[in-house]
Amino acid sequence: MSERLEDFSLGKTTQPKGSIQKVGVIGCGAMGQEISVLLSQSGIEIAFIDISDERIESVMKRIERQLDVRISKWGLTNSEKRLILSRISGSTNYDTIKDCDIVIETVNTKRKGTSLELRQDIFKKIEAVVRPEAVITSNTATLMISEIASVLQSPERAIGLHFFSPVEKIKVIEAVRSLYTSDETYAMVSKLALLIGKRLIEVNESAGNVSTRMLVPLINEACEILMEGVATVADIDVIMKETSGLQLGPFEMTDKIGVDKVLKWMENLYAEFGESKYKPSPILKRMVRSNLVGRRVGEGFYLYSGSTRIPKQGSVIRLGRI
Amino acid sequence: MKIIVLNCGSSSIKYQLFELPSQRVLAKGLVDKIGLKGSMIKHWRDDQTEVKLEGEILDHQIGIEYLLGVLTSEKYGSIKKLEEIDAVGHRVVHAGEMFNGSVYISPEVITALEECIELAPLHNPPNLKGIYSITKLLPSVPQVGVFDTAFHQTMPNYVYLYGIPYSLYEKYKIRRYGFHGTSHRYVSKRAAGMLDTPLHNLKMITCHLGNGASIAAIKNGQSLDTSMGMTPIEGLMMGTRTGDLDIGAFLQIINKEELDISVANTLVNKHSGMLGVSGVSSDMRDVEHAAEAGNERAKVTLEMYYYRIKKYIGAYAAAMGGVDVIVFTGGVGENDAATRSRSTSDMQFMGVEIDEDKNKSVRGKEAIISSETSKARVMVIPTNEELVIAQDTYDIVLKL
Numbered sequence: 001m002s003e004r005l006e007d008f009s010l011g012k013t014t015q016p017k018g019s020i021q022k023v024g025v026i027g028c029g030a031m032g033q034e035i036s037v038l039l040s041q042s043g044i045e046i047a048f049i050d051i052s053d054e055r056i057e058s059v060m061k062r063i064e065r066q067l068d069v070r071i072s073k074w075g076l077t078n079s080e081k082r083l084i085l086s087r088i089s090g091s092t093n094y095d096t097i098k099d100c101d102i103v104i105e106t107v108n109t110k111r112k113g114t115s116l117e118l119r120q121d122i123f124k125k126i127e128a129v130v131r132p133e134a135v136i137t138s139n140t141a142t143l144m145i146s147e148i149a150s151v152l153q154s155p156e157r158a159i160g161l162h163f164f165s166p167v168e169k170i171k172v173i174e175a176v177r178s179l180y181t182s183d184e185t186y187a188m189v190s191k192l193a194l195l196i197g198k199r200l201i202e203v204n205e206s207a208g209n210v211s212t213r214m215l216v217p218l219i220n221e222a223c224e225i226l227m228e229g230v231a232t233v234a235d236i237d238v239i240m241k242e243t244s245g246l247q248l249g250p251f252e253m254t255d256k257i258g259v260d261k262v263l264k265w266m267e268n269l270y271a272e273f274g275e276s277k278y279k280p281s282p283i284l285k286r287m288v289r290s291n292l293v294g295r296r297v298g299e300g301f302y303l304y305s306g307s308t309r310i311p312k313q314g315s316v317i318r319l320g321r322i
Numbered sequence: 323m324k325i326i327v328l329n330c331g332s333s334s335i336k337y338q339l340f341e342l343p344s345q346r347v348l349a350k351g352l353v354d355k356i357g358l359k360g361s362m363i364k365h366w367r368d369d370q371t372e373v374k375l376e377g378e379i380l381d382h383q384i385g386i387e388y389l390l391g392v393l394t395s396e397k398y399g400s401i402k403k404l405e406e407i408d409a410v411g412h413r414v415v416h417a418g419e420m421f422n423g424s425v426y427i428s429p430e431v432i433t434a435l436e437e438c439i440e441l442a443p444l445h446n447p448p449n450l451k452g453i454y455s456i457t458k459l460l461p462s463v464p465q466v467g468v469f470d471t472a473f474h475q476t477m478p479n480y481v482y483l484y485g486i487p488y489s490l491y492e493k494y495k496i497r498r499y500g501f502h503g504t505s506h507r508y509v510s511k512r513a514a515g516m517l518d519t520p521l522h523n524l525k526m527i528t529c530h531l532g533n534g535a536s537i538a539a540i541k542n543g544q545s546l547d548t549s550m551g552m553t554p555i556e557g558l559m560m561g562t563r564t565g566d567l568d569i570g571a572f573l574q575i576i577n578k579e580e581l582d583i584s585v586a587n588t589l590v591n592k593h594s595g596m597l598g599v600s601g602v603s604s605d606m607r608d609v610e611h612a613a614e615a616g617n618e619r620a621k622v623t624l625e626m627y628y629y630r631i632k633k634y635i636g637a638y639a640a641a642m643g644g645v646d647v648i649v650f651t652g653g654v655g656e657n658d659a660a661t662r663s664r665s666t667s668d669m670q671f672m673g674v675e676i677d678e679d680k681n682k683s684v685r686g687k688e689a690i691i692s693s694e695t696s697k698a699r700v701m702v703i704p705t706n707e708e709l710v711i712a713q714d715t716y717d718i719v720l721k722l
Contacts, residue, residue: 005375005379008388009391010459074579074588074593075584075585075588077592
């Protein structure tokens, strides 16, 4: 019946080589969602993979809710929202990422211990479906990209790409080359960074890169100060924000990242370096055991009611509870 | 000479194929929804063939390749092969202080335009995409850039400077540039032609009223002033842009709503204007319907819209020491009799009077709508920026 535009192609432009049209996101938690929105906003199609249809539905709902919040704060229009959503689709099937130019692994495991095997397993699954020139990246903060990529047939296509939350605002991405990473792979992620208006900062492979290694001792020291009774959670946060130009204080940050995630970083760094500055503070362990893991459960160092942060009044012995 | 004119927006490309010097339009169309679902090309040929072709258009280059494919196709084409295309003219929004006229696009010009991205971050990047695509698809075909800002480069410094520390102008070229220059230039020339009076003898006020809107004071054929400034936000209230806004009020909004720069930019560019005040729509027709149905906010929106045009007409008449011709163009200016009537009402004191019957009868065609006794002529002239671009391209390519 009707003719298609494809019938009028001159065959000059197929998919331009090295262009970035579609990106896969594996594990669409908070970070995966932020990355998906940012990329989609830059005109890139997103295929994300998550563990179940229910989860995919909830991810799409969350993304939509976040975009609605941005509209209500004037940052976005309704048509832009529709545009962003139209480029994002989720699936449980890895086949949907087979035509991706770059795949970003952003899984967030709640399991105890290392998530190395999980990420390696994902890397293998990605490599099994994507084109030979596709780049595979991990958003890991504390694991070594060389080790994750060692299971690949072509480890030169892998690179660490560490985004920071809020992805929309923070202008830098840490790029971590493994021993194998090729120049083509690096060029490809450089292009991605350019497309989304970020600056890529290349760091040498080391657990925690720069950001997490600096952050972890800061949080540990803040816990130490809290345990000594020098100042309250809120006061420590205010002092650090005002004097060090931080956007969030150490406790606000921990709640936002997730106390469990911070603890995991510390355990990984402590295992890697064996230095006491990375040894997790007992407060963090107690909080994780009590599931006071921060904003996403409504309680961490602070209580949360919607988007409002409420300081807790109790003693540190009771983790702030009265 | 066969010339393609391209006007590349963020997700669409308007195109026309001209034959020069006859100025005949052989074909035209729209590549729509680039990078989105439902992307397509709507194509028209001068034998009235019309076709809508759907398919996946991921980016501007693919869109341009398809439109070239359609133009050279047996079924819908107007030419047999790409080699028949002699030149491509591009609409480019912002050229800063770099160019005061249209130019042949050399690699140096591309670099200069890339430097202007900062001045028009929404418009220049898609314009450049069009240029990059043609460079790739038709490497030997000369390209010409026609700039929205160029016509207003004649504004004197006391008009284009802002009352800010001069060093900011020197450092960042913060000044007024004005836009819609191609349209103001076209309708002013056309008006002079219709009146059979030389442009250099006329004091003209041209009102380009579309979704974006600007007014220009054109004295002796040169732009003396225009309502848009460094960006298209300044001046008249528009579909979704604020127009003139007290910076103190803006700072207060930023403070109260805790906005960062990019969000503040979206607020004044996309959430404001008729849409923001009325809460109904950015489209004049929707706002008018709502007002007719009794919507008070829609009513005040319309009053604001008319009043601001009127205020600028008065100001520009004063700036030029009178006005001989007022021209309305753009979607609203060409079609909306109410806007033309209300924004020129009670202006008999300065020699402006509309014939309401004539005014009401004119939609989208050239006409004089002022009364017999009106000292100044009020005119409706559909704009034709594409023709200006084609003509400029022709003139420049001939000299290469």
